[in-house]
Each structure stands twice: as structure tokens, then as C-alpha cells.
Amino acid sequence: DAYLSAIQTTDDDIRKKELKRHAQIIRKRAKELSAKNYWAESSQSPEFVVLFIPGEHFLSAALEIDPSLLEDTIKANIILASPTNFIALLRAVSYGWKQQALAENAIEIRELGETLYKRLSVFSGHLSKLGSSLNSSVDNFNKTVGSFERQVMPSGKRFLDMGIRAKEEISPLPPIDRSIRSVKKDETDNEHG
16 A cells, blocks of 8 residues: 555655555564574474565565665564565575475485384394204204114114014104205395494
């Protein structure tokens, strides 16, 4: 309204007075927006508010009368935006948010990777203990088979020699000759500890 009054008058004094009022209205609105402290409502919010001025000429007229307006509003976390720089500002904010989301995702992926690696390390330890236990079981089985063949079978055969009738013969027990595959550390594990 003040701007329209200024451009419609032919009196230079009234024009200056109305342009000054126009700049004061913008300054007052910026002060009101700054007092609302919108950026404090959300941790995801940028720490500024955009005061949209619907035309380049409106903004340039106010800055011509009040050259410190732009700097003062920026100090109050208010950005004066005309249509041209408003689009650029929106794109910059969008880009910033995307970069922030990427950074947050990278941190989360790193944390998940560290957790997974830790779990894999624990799992590998369990597998290694299980393999050792299986190898020990195989060794004990083979020793038992050896003892059976050397100590028990000869006595059992003597019963047959004495005339005991057996419905079934005792089958020989073959030893287990398979070894358990051990869990090998990756070469990169050795480099990283």
C-alpha cells in the first residue's frame, strides 16, 4: 500500500515519505517474524525465516530508502526474498536438506556396519570353538574305537572261541578320518587387528 501510494503520487516529498513508510513496514514485519522464533520449534529447521517480497521493485525501493535493512534483517535471522532469489533459496535449502539426509544415512550405515562386523567377529569365534569341539569329539571317538578294537574285541572273540552262540557278529567300527574345516581369518582382519 505504501509503495503504491509512493509511485502514484507526483509530489516528491510524499513519494519519499511513502517509500520510507514502505521500508518501515518491511522492517516491522521482519522484526515480528524474528520475534516468533520459528526455527526453535524444530531441530530440523534452518535457523532463518524467509520474508517473501512479491516483486523485485518492492525490495529495491525499500533498500534504496533504508540501505541497512538487508543487513539488519539477516542479523535477525530473516531473509528478504524477491521472486528471483526465492527460487534460488528454495533450491539451496532443498540441496542442504538432501546433503544432511545423506550425511545422516552415511553415519547410520557406518554404525550398522560396525555393529555387523562386531557380530560377525563374535559369530566367527563361536564357529571356531564349535569346530575345535567337533575335532576333539572326533579324536575322542577315534581313541574309543581304537580302545574297543584293542581291548574289548579280543575278549569278545574269546567268548566265541569258547562256544557262545551269537545271533549277530560285532561289526568293526571304522575311525572317522575327516577333519573339521577351521574358520580362517580374512587377510584384512590381520591388517585391522
